[in-house]
Amino acid sequence: AQSVAQPEDQVNVAEGNPLTVKCTYSVSGNPYLFWYVQYPNRGLQFLLKYITGDNLVKGSYGFEAEFNKSQTSFHLKKPSALVSDSALYFCAVRVGNSGYSTLTFGKGTMLLVSP
């Protein structure tokens, strides 16, 4: 079975400061990891993914994430937060090279960036 943990319900950060949204995973086999963002009354939007290769992946809107195999983590980061980054962030995992396996989502972390 695969699972994702997002230990924080909410992360608060001041605009201009760096932000981190945490994610740890459990999967049998090689993980494919994803981050999505959800704005109010909208669907999820893809931010970035890790499949293989470089552990640091860069995505949309200046976000990046670092894959750490030993800690089974895939934390989302941004060097300088914007008020417009305030949204609900989801980490997701699936088993790699598995074709039609399901994507399992974490419970989400609300990011609030204050002016």
Added chain:
Amino acid sequence: DTAVSQTPKYLVTQMGNDKSIKCEQNLGHDTMYWYKQDSKKFLKIMFSYNNKELIINETVPNRFSPKSPDKAHLNLHINSLELGDSAVYFCASSQAGVFGNQPQHFGDGTRLSIL
């Protein structure tokens, strides 16, 4: 141009009624999904279709019946609606294939409220 579109956006109905939600994607993807997001924002896969064929069917009551007339459309019919069906239902699509490393694209959801 909307990539994944769902109709209706809002659906308010009485317990016991039957209703349908429609989804269309213009991305040329071969796989489509239905997700349910509950009031706590937890997101769970319900069904997945690949080229009109059902490939993932999670533990969902028989009252929920998906139908895919072609690979660009995936509809969801719900019989005998219950209070617990109140949620936001998201349609998504992706290009599948053996490796399963493509991100999913989500519609903006259908907000179902049962009175």
